[in-house]
Amino acid sequence: MRPSRLTRQLLATTLPAALIIGAGVAVADPMLARNMSSYGLPGGVDTPTAETLPDGSLGATVSLSEYARRGNVFFQALPGLTTVLRYGRVDGIQDFRQEGFISDRSADLRYQVVDEDGWRPAVAVGLQDFLGTGVYSGEYVVATRNVTPTVRASLGLGWGVLAGRPRVINSGDQGGTPNVDQWFSGGARPFGSVSWQVNDRLNLVAEYSNDIYRARYSDGSEFQQGSEPSSRLNFGANYHVGRNYEVGVYTIGGDTVGAQLTIALNPRDAAFPSGLERAPAPVRPRPAPAQDPEGWSGAWSQDPTAQPAIQRALSDAMAAEGQVLESMVLTATRAEVRLRNQRFINQPQAIGRTARLMTRALPASVETFVITSTSDGMPTSSVTLRRSDIERLENTEAGRIAAASTLTDASANVAGLVQTPDAYPRFRWSLKPYVEIGIFDAEDGVTHEAGAEARASYEIMPGLIATGALRQRAFGDIGQRGPGIPGQRGQYFSPEEYESRPELETTPEGVPRVRSDTRMYTGNFSPVIPEATLAWYAKPSDAVYTRVTVGLLERAYGGVSAEALWKPATSPLGFGAEINRVRKRDFDQLLDFRDYEVTTGHVSAYYEFRQGFTAQLDVGQYLAGDVGATVTVAREFANGWRVGAYATKTDLSAEEFGEGSFDKGVTLSIPLGWATGQPSRDRVSTNIRSLSRDGGSRVNVNGQLYDRVRGAHTVDLYEGWGRFWR
The missing domain is CATH 2.40.160 (Porin)
Incomplete structure (x- = not known):
């Protein structure tokens, strides 16, 4: 029975509403995927589940079978939001080239509304092929729950191809616009899957799918993507190779075999998490005033040769760290340096290393450090630190030195600023x-x-x-x-x-x-x-x-x-x-x-x-x-x-x-x-x-x-x- 207009509107707004709510609510320890489907999403063989990927995961799945050759690029944009861009060759469908297949582009969104908690399963809402021609168009609500530590079951309700009712594709449509009027319409049918984690590398999956792999066009033409499956049951086996790779084989309807490869990367999981850069120079604590009375008195600032010598020494030390000291202003109690970061992708790493070097190059009376970042000759911001805080907090967490620092806009014109020789041209x-x-x-x-x-x-x-x-x-x-x-x-x-x-x-x-x-x-x-x-x-x-x-x-x-x-x-x-x-x-x-x-x-x-x-x-x-x-x-x-x-x-x-x-x-x-x-x-x-x-x-x-x-x-x-x- 076709849902009422109100019901379809409510279902169609479930995903956007979940996105708005979820953007401000952190999802702790979401149910993570055991394997990827042929559509490049956590799932069974062809059907979706309510699982997610580790936050920030980025990768691709390539799947080959009689029905389609799909290349999927996926990104876990939020802890609960999974996105996919897909490029596929769909066999059995004709276009203007009459080559027996079409090349199709599509996009998916899935949001895990709630995660598993006690007896409550994880629940997700998804839109499949909502920006393409509509060959794969379908929507779904699916729930997934761990039955045992190794067995996981999913049950969902699908529309469109997920219900075995492919949408009528407008032959003259230019594509690329959301087919909102079709969302959650045309009648729904249930689908489901069960996965068994045999060991830490091998996962087996069985699913019940409604997809009949058929396409219908508004001009009356209808195409079969390969032979219609003789059974609604699909089976698959997936094997993880290392941290980033997954290979799989599957059967559709018991008479068609497919294979797929997944490569997944996570920005939080680098090959060299700590980096291979040289360790920074340690902070040099100041000697006691009695041991360096001249340095503590500030009398050195009256010597016209002092700043050029200090600036040259600091510039050389920063150059060894891959940084450029563009200019500097120095008084008895305050030093401002203008830093051009040439090495580190994170600006705080360049600022921190510069602060350490300043403790080693500046006389003891200089208590205030101002480190001004520059970009293309423009000063972009100034971080002000007390030298005593740097000495005191060196071996503590970075949050403490952040709390002790002050960030301000950098002034374009600072009195007394001296350009480092040879910095330009x-x-x-x-x-x-x-x-x-x-x-x-x-x-x-x-x-x-x-x-x-x-x-x-x-x-x-500059x-x-x-x-x-x-x-x-x-x-x-x-x-x-x-x-x-x-x-x-x-x-x-x-x-x-x-x-x-x-x-x-x-x-x-x-x-x-x-x-x-x-x-x-x-x-x-x-x-x-x-x-x-x-x-x-x-x-x-x-x-x-x-x-x-x-x-x-x-x-x-x-x-x-x-x-x-x-x-x-x-x-x-x-x-x-x-x-x-x-x-x-x-x-x-x-x-x-x-x-x-x-x-x-x-x-x-x-x-x-x-x-x-x-x-x-x-x-x-x-x-x-x-x-x-x-x-x-x-x-x-x-x-x-x-x-x-x-x-x-x-x-x-x-x-x-x-x-x-x-x-x-x-x-x-x-x-x-x-x-x-x-x-x-x-x-x-x-x-x-x-x-x-x-x-x-x-x-x-x-x-x-x-x-x-x-x-x-x-x-x-x-x-x-x-x-x-x-």
């Missing part, structure tokens, strides 16, 4: 390989390109930085091609035709091709210039930062970009504004430009929550002239891992935007030091998006102010304060 360069990988493309699958990149920067003076890069492709299968031919899916304009016909640089709907011709910038076997800029960073007041960047801003656009940010060091809230006047670069990525020119701009609001969460809202005009907003939510862990998701909606209609309906994606940034154990500020970052469309596109300008300053501000600084004594 400064030249840096690197030569290293690069790799670009494209995934989640429905037509190309996984693509790659590799080569070498030379990069250099020249810091002329805040004035010239940057450039030169890249040479070596090999890859990402070739140059024009955008798709309207009305002919899978067919593309040739590069020569696209360049010779300027009218093609606008879609039939009248939208300028600002990103849908991205492949025209690939496949160059001659050297290219990805970036060549001159940037000026400044701090006109204690809480205001500015940036102006000119040049070749990214591989597709050059011009002028200006930005201002208001962000007090002690506030979780910040506001910014950015304006860009850019012109489209020629496809050879050298010095020539094309005719398209546009002004873009946004006003932005930032807010930092606890547990490393950051929310950002950008409102303004995008590259194609469309107007709208972007919402970004990201989580950063104490060791530097960052995982985020964003969505952009503008005044372009779904038809004008094209497949996907609106822009969305996931960002991932992992510090190299997490994997190598060596201290480094370098990162491996990627933006996972299924499509490159024109709507909601922005200029990719390096040096965004918020990213430059937030590491030394309240929330981010104190999240990593545990490394102060490291």
